[in-house]
Amino acid sequence: MAGTDMATRILKMYEALIKGKEIQKIPFCMEHEISERTFDRDIEKIRSFLSEEYTGKEVQYSQDRECYRIPGRREQGELSILEVTLIVKLLKGEQVLEKSEFEGFMKSLLSVVDRGRKEYTGDMIHRESMEYETNHRQVAFLKLFGDLQKCILDRNIIRLRVKKSDNNKENFIFFPVAVEYLTSKFYLLGYQPEKEGLIAFALIEIESFQMTFQKYEEGIAQKYSYQEGKNLLKNMQEKRRRTNEAH
DSSP: OOOOOOHHHHHHHHHHHHHHHHBHHHHHHHHHHHHHHHHHHHHHHHHHHHHHOOOOOEEETTTTTTTEOTTTOOTTTOHHHHHHHHHHHHHHHHOOSSSHHHHHHHHHHHHHOOGGGGHHHHHHHHHHHHHOOOOOOOOOOOHHHHHHHHHHHEEEEEEEEOTTSSSSSEEEEEEEEEEEEEETEEEEEEEEOOOOOOEEGGGGGEEEEEEEEOOOHHHHHHHHHHHHHHHHHHHOOOOOHHHHHOO
């Protein structure tokens, strides 16, 4: 049986390398019914092409993994060790998640990490999880965040229960339009019926909420802008800073 023709073979090899896949010589030779010398010539053709096109990419042989690959290339959807480390450090520093939520998030990250660095990344994630500290008064942040996001996407009117500074509680109807982040805090932004202007509450101030299964008008969602929300949160934080300094 004749082996795969050269053009098809090289295209398959090139496509695999560009997508971040690793190519092992013996299995590739057996699959395409070619000799190791032919394989070496194919690899050199791809190396020459990449060099002549000034792509900045280079096919290298990994001695420990016994395969050919283009360093830095990954399967679509995979995260690099640098990307994962950045996410882990941010979540660990902010400590908005319960420990169980943090550990679950870490498992999800590990499932999409660059396969070539999975063992190293797993060790790093394990160390960070062991060191993770949580505020035991926290609510399940991811559930609250996810439920609010769904209400925002569906334009669901909610009945909000908020903790006040005097330890009292306040209940009211609310039209949620966004959840934004600023200076170590997440905020729910939205509007109250028959009241003017955007309102914001820190998620840690929200004791609970209930869906009313009624939708607010699309125009309410459209009038919100990220810049308006950002300015509101900055003004709120500045006001609180001045109040704290006065006391």
